[in-house]
Amino acid sequence: MGIWRNEEKAEEYIINHFNLVIEEFNYYTDCLKAYFDNGCNVNDVIVEKVEKVHKAESKCDSVRREFKEFLYEGGILPEVREDLMKLIDANDRIANRIEYITDFYTLQKIHIFHSIIDDIYKINEESLKGLLALKDALSLFLKDHEKAKEAILTVQKSEHIVDTYERKLIIKVFDMNVSLSEKMILRELINLIGDVSDFSENSGDIMNMIMIKRTL
16 A cells, blocks of 8 residues: 555656756757857857756746645645655756756856867766666656666666766866866866766665655
């Protein structure tokens, strides 16, 4: 017997929200590539791509608010309501970070050097793998704990790979013959990009906690 009512509806909200997170991430990576290909200059095309990121993040916020209203309408038992709120907030934190990254490099018109762009793309590709694994876990954790745990392990592995890429890239940046201020701002950008996988792992940890509670 489930420990909350309307379980399928709760899952639907969580998955719909996370689909928007992934959509936003794809808009962000598309924007980043266009920004770099345009010589790290912002034009009308880049502005339109940034706006797509903002709109996707706004949709994430709307679904999160709807979900919380659903939780308080009696569809979810009180003892698990807080856990599900923590999960949707953790997932929404990913969306917020994606928007922040996009604003960070476009508003400051950060110059991204050719020698590091492929490394950044590698981080994004691995982060996307983690996001897709997290989506699998989100679709499973209410009904198949073992498969959900396997997906969460994939999220954790991606986070470890991203951490490795991130450290190596920061070392590479500080070996470059550019000003210290440029190195510092690039390090901050790289750290922000790496946060996506860190936040994904955090969502996986919350799911693990919820699954443990379901078995008690």
